[in-house]
Amino acid sequence: MDHATPLEQALHAARALVIADLVAGQVADADVVSLVEDSVTHRRWWVEQWPEGVDYLAGLVAQDVQDALLEKYGRWPLCPVCSHGDPHALDVEPELGPDPHWVCAKAGVKVASVGALGPVFGAGG
Numbered sequence: 001m002d003h004a005t006p007l008e009q010a011l012h013a014a015r016a017l018v019i020a021d022l023v024a025g026q027v028a029d030a031d032v033v034s035l036v037e038d039s040v041t042h043r044r045w046w047v048e049q050w051p052e053g054v055d056y057l058a059g060l061v062a063q064d065v066q067d068a069l070l071e072k073y074g075r076w077p078l079c080p081v082c083s084h085g086d087p088h089a090l091d092v093e094p095e096l097g098p099d100p101h102w103v104c105a106k107a108g109v110k111v112a113s114v115g116a117l118g119p120v121f122g123a124g125g
């Protein structure tokens with residue numbers, strides 16, 4: 001890591017945080033990890049155009065993966081706060097900012113930092 005630039009370190013950290021959440025939800029199979037890789041590739045280009053966005057990478061990669069999962073697998077991560085009604089996914093806040101968190105928009109609560117989801121957060125349709 002001696003020669004890694006701050007940009008590469010930030011991309012690596014964002015990738016690690018999102019994969020940690022996928023592992024916690026037991027959805028980190030090879031197909032899903034490749035979605036993370038696709039996002040990291042795209043965001044490397046993005047942050048090269050806009051270096052000030054380096055602190056926003058974790059939240060953006062989390063949202064990219066969430067969108068890609070919704071198309072292929074279903075909602076992720078499922079909200080653990082709302083025990084009745086239709087299952088719904090947590091949102092990333094801020095959408096574009098540092099220190100991203102998973103929040104339940106219905107209950108208006110912060111659930112966990114991106115990268116800190118526990119094992120109760122599965123994926124579902």
Ligand SMILES: [Zn+2]
Pocket residue numbers: 079080081082088104105106107
């Ligand atoms: Zn909820």
